[in-house]
Amino acid sequence: MKKIFIFLISFISLNNYYAIQIPTNSIEKTTVCNWVVANVIDSNDYQIGRAKENPLDFFQNFSQKEIREINLSKFNDVTVSLYQIFKNITFNQVFIASCFIETNKKFEYGFDFLGSDMDTDIYLNGKLIKSEKDGDVFRENIFLEKGRNHIQIIGKPSGAYLSAFNLKIFDQKYGHIKLHIVDSRNNVVPANSVNVIKGNNEFYQFNTNRKGDAIVWVKPGEYQFYSKHNEEYLWTDKIKINEGLNPKIKLQTFNKSKINGTIFTLDNKTPNPGILIEAVNAENQEVFWKESSDINGKFTFYLPNGKWNFRINLGGSFKYHMVDGEISEINLRNNSVNPIILNLSSSNEVRGSWGKITMFDGMLSNSTHKELVSKEDLLYMGTYNGLSVFDGLKVKSYNYDQGLPNGYISELFEDEQGFIWIGYGVKGLVKWKDGKVINHFTTKDGLPSNRVNGLDQDKDGNIIIGTGNGLSIFNGEKFVNYNFTSGIGNGFITEVKVVGNNIWIGCGIQPNAGGPVTIGGGLTIFNGNIFKSFDLSTMTNLDPDISAINDIERDKSGNMWIGTFGGLLKYDGSSFELFTAKDGLPSNNVRDIFIDDYGVWVGTSNGLVNISDGIVKSIVPLKKEGLKFEWTGNISKSKDGIYFLATGDGVYLYDPISFRTLSAQEGMPIPGHWTRGILDVAIDNNGFTWAASGTGGLYKLKNDNIIKHYTSKNSGLAHNYINQIEFSSDGSMWLVQHKYISKYNNGIIVNMNDELKIPKNVAVRDIAFDEDGTIWLATTRGLGKFENNSFTLYSESDGLIRSDGNCDVNVGKNNEIIYSTYGYGFSVFNGETFTNYTESNGLADNRIWDFAIDSKNNYWLALDGAGVQKFDGENFENFQIKDGVTAGETFTIYVDDFDKVWVGTFGGGVCYYDGELWNSVDTRDGILDNLVQSICGVDGNKYWFGSANGITAYEPKHQTPNVYIEKIETANSSYKSIEELINNKGKILQETRITFTLNSNSFNTKKEKQKYLVSVINKGKKETKLIKTNEFEFFPEKIGKYQLEFQSIDRDNNYSKVKQIEIKAVGPWYKNLATAIPFWGFLVLLVSFSSYSTNRYFSQRRYTAKVKEESRIRLEEKNKEIVDSINYAKRIQDAMMTSEGYRKSVIPKSFTFFKPKDVVSGDFYWVYKDQQENIFFTVADCTGHGVPGAFMSMIGTSLLNEIIVEKGIKDTNKILDEMRAQIIKSLNQDDDDDQKDGMDISICKLNLKKNSLEFSGAHNPLLIVSGGEIKTFKGDSQAVGLETVNIKPFTKHSIKLQKNDMLYLYSDGYQDQFGGENGKKYMAANFKKLLLKLSKEDEKKQNKLLEIELANWMKNQEQIDDICIMGVRV
16 A cells, blocks of 8 residues: 555656646747746746746746646647736736747747737847847847757736737748838938838838838748838839848938829819829839828829829729820839829719717717617617617617716627627626616626627527637526637637637737737637637738737628728638728728628728728718718618718718719809709610709719710700700600700700701790600790691690790690690690680699699699699699698609609708608708709609709618607606506506607608607597607597507608507596595595584674675775776777788788787787888887786887888888887986886888898897798897987898798797796797797798797796797798
């Protein structure tokens, strides 16, 4: 037994002695992958000395608990991340790492060491070759002996204690290049960037050290080096590098010619940013370099000697810099020193509409690191200060106040069950749903690190977590962890991506927020059993940043796209392709990748690009509100096609498809007047779009870009005015040009007047072709017909309505001919007789701007003042503003292939009708102008709107939106859903108001454009109503069950699925039998029991009551006398004020909102129209209210009649001057009088024929809403009356008005009214916003909405002052 014990002890000791060995690395592998590392806690000089003198003995006798053996020779991009294998690193520790390098010959090898958070000494075969004073980088050529060479690294932790290092050794298979950079005066250029091109395509960057030196080790090949310092630069000639070659290259920069210039848009004056310019070798036509224009449209090239062409890459087509019609050629030589300036022009390539979400919208921080569009189409935004959620209408934010950790968010992910997983930069991982934290996981729960940078889910439902300390797989109960020792690069995982059965793992140096924190990187695949790492050394040896991964995505073809610190990698399954700044990226630091049908979207540290068909396109809009060259950290997309771009300044919303405009910046003409804009747009059989300009001729478009421009100078056009385009059955295009008809066929335009035999005195406005091939012309002298080589002109004598300068001709479905005019209605010609329609037989307005016909032969008319009218052959149906038409003045009308009616308006954009309801788009959505003159479309998928400043291409989305109930507010409580209401036994009471707050998550639809259909079903009866807000108020009048149906409608007239709920309305307790019978029974008993004692008590009080009754009667008689006097005063005041009937007859489009505080009022309004068509209207606020104010108002109305009507004073300022004088005189006011009676007043003189207005005010202002903007004209700071000293003449403002302007005069009663949740004043700013909002509605509705808003604001508050508001529509 004793022998056995001694044997076991000896075996264990022997096993311990040989357990730790210093590993050997082959020189064949560049990366040193095998190490033994000791963590020396509380180190001393003796221990360090032992390790230096006899490393093997040191390791074999050191505590094995603090020793790690690293054997990663089968992996690539190995970084020894010490913080992942040793916990709780502190400043008093020392790391000692050792290995052997086996070589086959003595040679000067390349030694490339990089450390992080560690002061390092490096020993080679016992000799110090690098001291901690040399910094973290050591790149030198070092001689290694043949055989085994011992390398020892001794490092002391520092900084953030994320200590790590990696080492590469380059053998004789590489060429070793030493670079030294000096400027033209031979001064050293320290820490400068060096670019190197291998062959013709591969491009890399590296930096020199503080001495201007750099050493690079490259595979054999042909290389060219370039360096720039200030404005000096130099390119070397191409240098051929062979194995083992060790050249020294001196790069001396000189002041050489640079090529710079500006890219403009096609208007040749607007700088065009983000345009890709290519420098092309003129001898072989190969692209050498690419640059993008900056925010000011400028670009600069620093090129080697040679002959160069320059061109703009327009998505596969090219536009060269030209001189005298020839491609220019720039010849650079050694003696070229002067700058060369080249200016080019290009169409604006980035179109679409933009929006932005910031802290002003409710975010807690603008710095947004990650975002996520959930299955419910909610936008989750992970910021530096918590989580924000955007539902399309509003932002709701969560942070530590709602239970989340207090830290920045670095990752977001939604699992299959709809839970949101929130990865924090340093606070672990949170599982979250519906505003509640489900779990908060940290290292205490098994996470390898609280730095969570990547999240995904595998096919088994496991959550895949990339952390700062490696990979973790969480099955819902436990974490299975892997660090860099498993073969995962440096182990600092920045991205995980599940593809089939594999997990792609990207390691990097920087989390999604903050700066770099470690070194190395690596790309790895894990199939659940085996880790496989990719060898990127052919690229990373020159540019280590390429191994630092930021993002990984997969396209539909199976290609993997990898965003790195050194560029964008595309992996096709066998090889990598690298995109860098040389190819047009705004930065090599690629932060995020998003792939869809429109290409690969790449967010970089300096902006966004799109890559499609190999073309790199910068997304830099001309619009001020769009994304510029900004850090773009994350890209996501909603179901309705809105891209969300996370930046340090908030989240941008980008819709590149819905609205694309063509204006002067894209080559469209600039008209002198709106009547000379794009007057017609049409689509030919080949899919080309044609645009007729009132000043620029004819434009041929493809993909919303101009590809051909025809004018009177380069074609057969008679002149450049074209107002109509029409296609005949043979595909020929006919153009109407006032007095000329032209025909286009196969690129040739010919004049057709002679062939059509059109008389010289006839001007043509429109053309149409009937099914027999007859040509019909709308002319200023009647209806023209060309048939059988003969021209016939029908006029009034033939039964046609009176002809007009503005007229149209259309052919109905029954081959009838319709001739319509502006001013005289329209005629229908059946081939024999004319039937005329005017205001006398049903037409709402004789002024017809345009005419269209649907598939059922209904006529649709665009009217100038009466909206839109439909005529079915028997009856007219009118659609106006109250129905959803956005303006009474409509200009053009178009019926698409699906009978949807499209209407271009004066000032209201485009409205459209699907047979049930109207919707609209305007400049707020992205169209070019709100005055739209022409419309056409194709297949219901795309439409073009012609306007004064160009064309808008509109592609409505065809998707099914969602509808949600966000909140239900009852009389007693508030609930988030109908389920919560039921679960909490909430009750819907009869005859109480229940408010449903709705949402649709339609990101492409602005809040004011979102609509809902709500149906209430009770006992088989269904009532449906359209609501234009997100709140529906339900008022159940009867007890019983109700079904409510909700349906959302977005901007593009997409309808959601119907959401149906069922609720039950119950009566109050006294109508419920279960509670009413016991209560009323008890009450009857109680009353009976007390009746005896009550009778005795009341008999004693009868006498007292009799005396009080006699007193009350006398008091009531006195009160009645006073009330009768006040009511009489009211009748007098009403008689003196302008009647409603007179006001409406003088100003039909007007309203007055008049609400006295008492029976009579100190506010009044007054209207008068003189013989010169001048309309005077005024609103005044007299001192006091009630009876005193009423007396003052009567004086005011009397004086206005005297001054304007009797004396004929017409200047508004002089009217107020005279009123003031008369009041001072009438009331005997003087300097010493303390009587301060008078009024604040605003007065206008309006002439509708001239669209002119004069205004003067005493304190009270005038508000004008024009073109969606509000303008304020202040009154003078003095009253009429009140003051008798320091008075000045009143001021007169002369104002030119636009059609549809809205004018407002008002007293201060509305804005001074107390109310709201905090009992504060409504305030002037809110009142102006309210008027701006209401100004779009018709006048009657404005009056009603003012009343509703006031009631909702006041609630239980008492009215404090008289209120008077007058609105007038021009």
